[in-house]
Amino acid sequence: MAAPLVLGILVAVTVRAVLYRSSLAGFISERVEVASPLNAWKRVVEGLALLDLGVSPYSGDVFHETPLIIYLFHFLIEYSELVFMITDVLTAVALYLAVQDFNKVVFKKQKLLMELDQYASDVAELIRTPMEMHYIPLKVALFYLLNPYTVMSCVAKSTCAINNTVIAFFILTTIKGSTLLSAIFLALATYQSLYPLTLFAPALLYLLQRQFIPVKLKSKGFWLYTTQYAALYLCSLVVIVCLSFFLLNSWDFIPSVYGFILSVPDLTPNIGLFWYFFAEMFEHFSLFFVCVFQINVFFYTIPLAVKLKEHPIFFLFVQLAIISIFKSYPTVGDVALYMAFLPLWSHLYRFLRNIFILSCVLIVCSLLFPVLWHLWIYAGSANSNFYYAITLTFNVGQILLISDYFYAFLRREYYLTHGLYLTRKDGTEAMLVLK
Amino acid sequence: MAAALPAPRWLPAAAALLWACCGLAATDGIQDQAEQFFRSGHTNNWAVLVCTSRFWFNYRHVANTLSVYRSVKRLGIPDSHIVLMLADDMACNPRNPKPATVFSHKNMELNVYGDDVEVDYRSYEVTVENFLRVLTGRIPPSTPRSKRLLSDDRSNILIYMTGHGGNGFLKFQDSEEITNVELADAFEQMWQKRRYNELLFIIDTCQGASMYERFYSPNIMALASSQVGEDSLSHQPDLGIGVHLMDRYTFYVLEFLEEIHPASQTNMNDLFQVCPRSLCVSTPGHRTDLFHRDPQNVLITDFFGSVRKVEITTQTVALDPNLVGLETRVPSDEMATEPLKYAEQLPVAQIIHQKPKQKDWHPPGGFILGLWALIIMVFFKTYGIKHMKYIF
Numbered sequence: 067m068a069a070p071l072v073l074g075i076l077v078a079v080t081v082r083a084v085l086y087r088s089s090l091a092g093f094i095s096e097r098v099e100v101a102s103p104l105n106a107w108k109r110v111v112e113g114l115a116l117l118d119l120g121v122s123p124y125s126g127d128v129f130h131e132t133p134l135i136i137y138l139f140h141f142l143i144e145y146s147e148l149v150f151m152i153t154d155v156l157t158a159v160a161l162y163l164a165v166q167d168f169n170k171v172v173f174k175k176q177k178l179l180m181e182l183d184q185y186a187s188d189v190a191e192l193i194r195t196p197m198e199m200h201y202i203p204l205k206v207a208l209f210y211l212l213n214p215y216t217v218m219s220c221v222a223k224s225t226c227a228i229n230n231t232v233i234a235f236f237i238l239t240t241i242k243g244s245t246l247l248s249a250i251f252l253a254l255a256t257y258q259s260l261y262p263l264t265l266f267a268p269a270l271l272y273l274l275q276r277q278f279i280p281v282k283l284k285s286k287g288f289w290l291y292t293t294q295y296a297a298l299y300l301c302s303l304v305v306i307v308c309l310s311f312f313l314l315n316s317w318d319f320i321p322s323v324y325g326f327i328l329s330v331p332d333l334t335p336n337i338g339l340f341w342y343f344f345a346e347m348f349e350h351f352s353l354f355f356v357c358v359f360q361i362n363v364f365f366y367t368i369p370l371a372v373k374l375k376e377h378p379i380f381f382l383f384v385q386l387a388i389i390s391i392f393k394s395y396p397t398v399g400d401v402a403l404y405m406a407f408l409p410l411w412s413h414l415y416r417f418l419r420n421i422f423i424l425s426c427v428l429i430v431c432s433l434l435f436p437v438l439w440h441l442w443i444y445a446g447s448a449n450s451n452f453y454y455a456i457t458l459t460f461n462v463g464q465i466l467l468i469s470d471y472f473y474a475f476l477r478r479e480y481y482l483t484h485g486l487y488l489t490r491k492d493g494t495e496a497m498l499v500l501k
Numbered sequence: 502m503a504a505a506l507p508a509p510r511w512l513p514a515a516a517a518l519l520w521a522c523c524g525l526a527a528t529d530g531i532q533d534q535a536e537q538f539f540r541s542g543h544t545n546n547w548a549v550l551v552c553t554s555r556f557w558f559n560y561r562h563v564a565n566t567l568s569v570y571r572s573v574k575r576l577g578i579p580d581s582h583i584v585l586m587l588a589d590d591m592a593c594n595p596r597n598p599k600p601a602t603v604f605s606h607k608n609m610e611l612n613v614y615g616d617d618v619e620v621d622y623r624s625y626e627v628t629v630e631n632f633l634r635v636l637t638g639r640i641p642p643s644t645p646r647s648k649r650l651l652s653d654d655r656s657n658i659l660i661y662m663t664g665h666g667g668n669g670f671l672k673f674q675d676s677e678e679i680t681n682v683e684l685a686d687a688f689e690q691m692w693q694k695r696r697y698n699e700l701l702f703i704i705d706t707c708q709g710a711s712m713y714e715r716f717y718s719p720n721i722m723a724l725a726s727s728q729v730g731e732d733s734l735s736h737q738p739d740l741g742i743g744v745h746l747m748d749r750y751t752f753y754v755l756e757f758l759e760e761i762h763p764a765s766q767t768n769m770n771d772l773f774q775v776c777p778r779s780l781c782v783s784t785p786g787h788r789t790d791l792f793h794r795d796p797q798n799v800l801i802t803d804f805f806g807s808v809r810k811v812e813i814t815t816q817t818v819a820l821d822p823n824l825v826g827l828e829t830r831v832p833s834d835e836m837a838t839e840p841l842k843y844a845e846q847l848p849v850a851q852i853i854h855q856k857p858k859q860k861d862w863h864p865p866g867g868f869i870l871g872l873w874a875l876i877i878m879v880f881f882k883t884y885g886i887k888h889m890k891y892i893f
Contacts, residue, residue: 117862137864137872247883305875312868 070204071162075155078211082154085221086147095222099435102395103332104130104259107146107223110139122314124322127332132258133310133319135225150220153231154211160234161406162207164241168379168410169199171241171276186485192478194413202409210406214432219399226399229258233403236262237382240269243276249298257306260327261389264364267371268385270295271378281375330356330394335453337435338396339461342454363392373476380475383407387468391461398432401464408471417474420466427463431456542794543657543698546807547650548573548583551632553664553673555589555624560744561735563591564605565663565705565751567613572758573659576806584635584650586622588664588674598742605747605755606737621648629679636660637690654695659703659804663751666706668729669714685715692718699792701804705750707732710786722792722799724772726750727783734782749781761801769796 085091094100095107103109113129113136116122123129123136142149173196179185180193210216219226236251248269255262270292271281279287310319326332333341340359347355366388374381383404390400415421434456441448481488488496550573552566570585592601592614603614622631634640635650652658664671670678691697702723704712709725716723726733726748735745736752747755753776761767773787773796789796 120862137868140862140864244883246879250879309868309871309875312871313864315865 071159071207074204074208074211075158078154078158078217079151081212081217082151082220083147085217091221094218095224097218097222097436098335098439099337099398100218100222101224102336102397103334104327104395105225105229105397105399107225110135110225111143114139114143122316122318124314124316124318130323130326131225132323133313134254134257134306135228137313138228146223150223150227153227154216154220157227157231157234157403158207158211160231160238161210162203164234164238165203165206165410167238167241169196169202173199185482188486189482192413192482192486198413202412205409205412206406209409210402213402213405215398215402215405219397219402224397224399226397229255230399230403232258233262233265233386236265236269240272240382241379243273245273245295246298248273249295250302253299253302253306256303257310259393260324261363261393264367264385264389265382266296266299267367268374268378268382271371271375271381275376275378327394328356328360330359332395335439335450335457336395336397337401337457337460338394339392339457340394342450342457345450359392360394363389377475377479380411383410384468384472387464391464391468411471411475414471414474414478417477418470419473420470424463424467424470427459428467431460431463435460542655543803544655545652546578546582546657546659546804547652548578548659548661549586549635549650550583551586551627551660551662551664553588553627553662553671555674557589557591557594557596558744559589559664560591560603560742561747562663562665563587563589564603564613564747566661567603567618568605568747568751568755569661569703569758570618571613571615572755572761573805576758576761576802577763578805578807580617580619581647582807583619584621584648585619586627586632586635587620587624588627589624596743604739604742605752619647625674627674629673629677629683632673632679633683633687636687636696638694638696650696652696655698656696657699657701657804658697659701661703661705662712663705663748666704666708666712668708668711671704671706671712681712681715684712685717688716688721689718692720699794699803703754705733705748709733710788713786713788716788716791719791720793721788722769722796723788725786726776726781728786731783750776750783750785753780758801758805761805763802763806765800765802767801769799769801772801 085094101107109129110131113123113131116125116129117136117140139146139149172194176194185193216227232251232255236248236255239247239251252262252265252269255265273295274281274288274291277291279285279291282288307320311317330340330344333345335341343355343359344352367385370381370384374384386404386407390396390404393400435453438448438452438456442450442453490496548570550566550570552562554562566585566587570583573583574580591597591603601614602612605611605613622635635648638650640649650658662671664673666672669681671684672678688700688702691700697720699720700722702713702716702721704724705726706712708727708729708731710728713721713723713725714729727750734749736747736749738745754772757772757775769789773785776785778784792799
């Protein structure tokens with residue numbers, strides 16, 4: 067399996083290199099869908115230039131990256147294209163290894179449940195076989211590498227790629243089962259952009275499952291492990307934040323990075339939901355609505371944890387998707403990350419209800435983004451409502467995609483335990499409805 | 502019988518005396534008339550005509566202003582002495598079915614737009630601030646002459662305002678207002694700066710009389726189309742154009758002015774009688790208490806026209822030697838500083854040859870040390886200490 071992966075990597079790197087040298091690079095790096103105020107490359111260069119002039123890069127509203135990015139790019143700024151290509155490759159490799167391991171876990175669990183007779187009798191066609199799961203890691207890696215969103219994000223040199231790499235490493239270390247490394251990478255991911263904090267819950271659930279610790283609120287083992295993991299996570303976060311203090315000898319980066327993410331002062335249009343709302347909001351309501359919008363990201367964690375207790379990796383996928391839909395400055399790079407996981411759930415295809423319309427919506431919206439931007443900004447014959455309509459439709463499409471997969475997953479689980487052909491008490495065929 | 506009566510001896514003397522008297526009288530008459538140039542009120546006329554409303558349905562306000570403009574031009578005030586402020590362009594409005602025209606009579610009898618309308622303040626330039634700056638003369642130095650009211654203390658100024666108003670205010674451009682207090686203060690500033698000799702203020706808005714209630718400067722006569730609490734009404738809609746063309750008061754004023762010619766002797770009392778209640782529905786008002794002359798003696802052409810009566814005479818007129826001639830004071834030689842040439846103002850040579858600053862930022866050593874120490878610690882924790890011997 068290594069050879070096809072290497073081939074895929076080579077193809078992806080070639081595509082990116084070609085695009086870097088073409089004239090599209092300038093055009094793509096200016097697109098608001100790809101570069102947000104948080105992760106635009108222009109701002110990184112500006113911040114480093116400010117630093118060279120002896121001014122703190124966080125003065126003024128230009129630079130919103132963490133100090134570790136400053137450190138990383140201070141030495142690597144001339145090789146930036148290479149750095150971004152390498153990060154993409156690293157992400158793909160990490161995802162490949164993670165999914166390989168995960169497949170083994172899935173298969174083991176399935177075998178266990180079959181031996182325990184947990185499955186109904188007529189669900190043979192729903193059981194997954196190693197044959198069909200063989201190519202999934204490759205598909206995941208290729209989905210990530212060759213996704214047009216990822217390619218655009220890489221060509222625009224948006225630091226979203228670095229975020230994706232950290233999250234991919236976090237997923238890899240979680241699936242491998244290493245508590246310390248998982249906590250460290252989660253801390254790094256949270257440090258980069260605040261939202262991966264919500265990935266604490268699925269990672270914890272997975273690690274507990276791996277250690278065969280049952281998730282019971284009264285069990286001592288559960289609390290012991292949870293506190294251990296949480297302590298590791300918080301300590302590493304504190305260490306990283308303190309280390310960043312020593313880079314510039316100031317705490318300036320905290321309001322500039324985290325304050326910026328949470329309070330959304332910059333209302334440049336992007337593919338998210340925040341900008342239009344806050345552009346027309348009165349000052350005295352904005353605090354309330356900022357809180358409401360931000361809560362949306364964190365709010366679904368607990369209910370999903372309750373429902374998807376047994377399936378933490380699916381929970382991780384849904385949580386990743388929720389982060390990239392509801393975060394304050396999303397870009398297509400975030401979308402690309404959770405879309406890379408879709409081959410993992412390809413066995414759910416027969417239960418998906420709206421996949422055709424959703425894929426059409428997503429493709430059409432992605433194509434309409436630059437069109438309506440041009441109409442609004444350059445031609446002047448449209449206005450921000452048009453662009454926001456496409457943003458809304460795109461996000462609605464994403465939400466429907468996630469809920470469709472959620473429905474399909476739960477339905478499959480139900481069929482597995484209750485049998486494929488459901489009958490009511492009097493023998494007629496029953497319909498399964500998601501309430 | 503042809504013997505002439507012997508002329509009385511005193512006749513030639515009397516005749517000579519009479520003739521001398523006549524001559525003297527005649528000379529005095531010329532003198533009087535000549536001095537009338539200096540004793541009578543004004544030597545030049547100005548007009549400030551303001552329309553304050555925009556949007557197509559306020560067509561009549563633009564037509565009002567343009568009618569007064571037309572009359573004033575016809576009676577002799579040149580464009581250089583008229584400041585015309587129109588808040589919107591009706592002639593070229595896309596809703597105008599007859600482009601390049603502004604009619605004041607229905608059936609399109611009278612096009613007040615004409616061929617040579619000179620609008621000085623147009624569209625969004627008609628603001629309260631600009632209006633007050635024009636009146637008081639506090640204008641930025643870059644303003645062109647056509648936008649200035651260059652009046653002096655011998656100017657008679659006609660100020661005509663129309664638009665939408667209320668009790669004590671007049672609305673500009675649907676977004677701001679000028680109050681009667683502001684206007685009165687502006688006129689007082691004009692008086693103190695000697696910017697007018699006599700001022701005629703005409704206003705055609707709802708409750709227009711409220712706008713002249715607060716005037717306190719001398720030599721102002723004011724007319725308004727309605728009293729406080731009354732609305733000024735529009736005159737006639739034109740079904741072809743679709744809007745009301747004129748307001749009643751200005752319509753009848755225009756009718757009145759059409760009969761005035763440059764030499765007419767009609768006085769202000771006739772203007773006060775224009776548009777009685779039966780025609781105007783509102784009660785026009787006027788205020789003359791601040792005016793020092795009797796309105797009976799004030800000619801319409803004193804404000805609406807700009808006519809000089811010229812009489813050719815062969816007699817010489819001795820001017821009053823007390824008239825102080827202005828001595829042109831030769832300005833003392835100032836220190837003549839050589840003007841800097843443009844290129845010399847910038848130290849170009851310095852800028853070009855400046856080397857880029859070598860200041861570069863390096864991350865502090867402590868940070869690098871700490872970071873890599875942490876990374877190595879994590880590495881060894883994960884993979885065990887046994888790998889150490891392969892490194893060292």
